[in-house]
Amino acid sequence: MTPPRESPVSARVREQRARHLRRSPVYRVAVAVAGFVVLAAGIAMLVLPGPGVLVCGIGLGLLALEFRWSERLLIRVTDKSAAVLERLRRKG
Numbered sequence: 716m717t718p719p720r721e722s723p724v725s726a727r728v729r730e731q732r733a734r735h736l737r738r739s740p741v742y743r744v745a746v747a748v749a750g751f752v753v754l755a756a757g758i759a760m761l762v763l764p765g766p767g768v769l770v771c772g773i774g775l776g777l778l779a780l781e782f783r784w785s786e787r788l789l790i791r792v793t794d795k796s797a798a799v800l801e802r803l804r805r806k807g
Contacts (some may be wrong), residue, residue: 724793727784728779735780743781750777750785 737741754774765780772792778785 722790722794722797725790728776728789732780732786733767747781748779750774750781762765 734771735746752775754771754777757767757770757772757774760770772789775785775789775792
């Protein structure tokens with residue numbers, strides 16, 4: 716049995732994470748704080764005017780550089796989004 720193929724998004728996230736982990740601790744903390752701020756803003760925009768889903772994705776992308784839970788969530792969200800877009804293309 717062959718292992719499941721890695722999606723292009725997950726491969727890119729893993730590459731960027733490997734580069735990010737070699738950076739200075741100060742830079743890594745700044746990226747993590749920025750990720751949480753952007754994610755919080757995106758969550759707020761889900762009920763307020765603004766592109767909440769997009770901003771949440773950007774926040775998850777920043778957090779995925781530092782935290783595995785965010786990496787897994789980002790990959791799951793992008794895979795599901797790609798599947799939904801594919802279904803919409805086939806219908807329309």
